[in-house]
Amino acid sequence: EPEVTQTPSHQVTQMGQEVILRCVPISNHLYFYWYRQILGQKVEFLVSFYNNEISEKSEIFDDQFSVERPDGSNFTLKIRSTKLEDSAMYFCASSELIEAFFGQGTRLTVV
Amino acid sequence: QKEVEQDPGPLSVPEGAIVSLNCTYSNSAFQYFMWYRQYSRKGPELLMYTYSSGNKEDGRFTAQVDKSSKYISLFIRDSQPSDSATYLCAMRGGGNKLTFGTGTQLKVEL
Numbered sequence: 345e346p347e348v349t350q351t352p353s354h355q356v357t358q359m360g361q362e363v364i365l366r367c368v369p370i371s372n373h374l375y376f377y378w379y380r381q382i383l384g385q386k387v388e389f390l391v392s393f394y395n396n397e398i399s400e401k402s403e404i405f406d407d408q409f410s411v412e413r414p415d416g417s418n419f420t421l422k423i424r425s426t427k428l429e430d431s432a433m434y435f436c437a438s439s440e441l442i443e444a445f446f447g448q449g450t451r452l453t454v455v
Numbered sequence: 456q457k458e459v460e461q462d463p464g465p466l467s468v469p470e471g472a473i474v475s476l477n478c479t480y481s482n483s484a485f486q487y488f489m490w491y492r493q494y495s496r497k498g499p500e501l502l503m504y505t506y507s508s509g510n511k512e513d514g515r516f517t518a519q520v521d522k523s524s525k526y527i528s529l530f531i532r533d534s535q536p537s538d539s540a541t542y543l544c545a546m547r548g549g550g551n552k553l554t555f556g557t558g559t560q561l562k563v564e565l
Contacts, residue, residue: 385557386558387545388555389552392551400550400551400552433496435498439551442487442506443489443504446499446501449496451496
């Protein structure tokens with residue numbers, strides 16, 4: 345069964361460092377997303393991406409964040425200068441139309 | 456008022472019970488209503504979705520949407536210990552962004 349895969353599963357980084365989280369969406373899907381979930385809190389939308397551009401973003405997705413689809417299969421989230429409050433689970437998702445399928449997540453710990 | 460409200464639980468039921476999980480929402484623009492299951496430190500797994508008002512059944516799971524009351528439900532029949540997880544409701548309007556509830560933690564006991 346096709347699935348969304350994310351790497352790494354866990355990333356530890358020092359405050360102020362740049363991190364890149366990687367995702368391989370389901371191959372025939374057209375829409376790609378990043379969400380995050382701070383421990384004990386709800387899943388929050390960050391950004392959606394369609395046709396090689398951002399289609400929607402939340403207030404959380406500020407200038408420190410960027411997304412890219414560098415080739416036909418990968419979708420990345422970059423955080424330029426990490427803060428302690430960026431520590432969370434980051435989920436990539438993809439959809440053909442309505443049903444969004446999520447990856448297993450990358451746990452980002454900023455120390 | 457939060458856009459999506461969900462009782463966090465925990466909800467504990469005996470094996471074989473019928474479970475009712477609910478969400479309320481305030482945004483009239485929501486048209487698609489999803490239920491996800493999430494195990495600890497894992498990604499949300501889509502169970503089912505409903506468009507607009509009505510019922511939808513898939514095996515032991517039934518989703519109901521009442522747009523007039525802004526109220527959605529997920530029923531699980533013949534609950535099993537493997538159903539123990541956190542259940543998330545999620546909704547979207549005309550765009551693709553999903554707005555999630557906080558999740559209800561369910562434990563099904565032997």
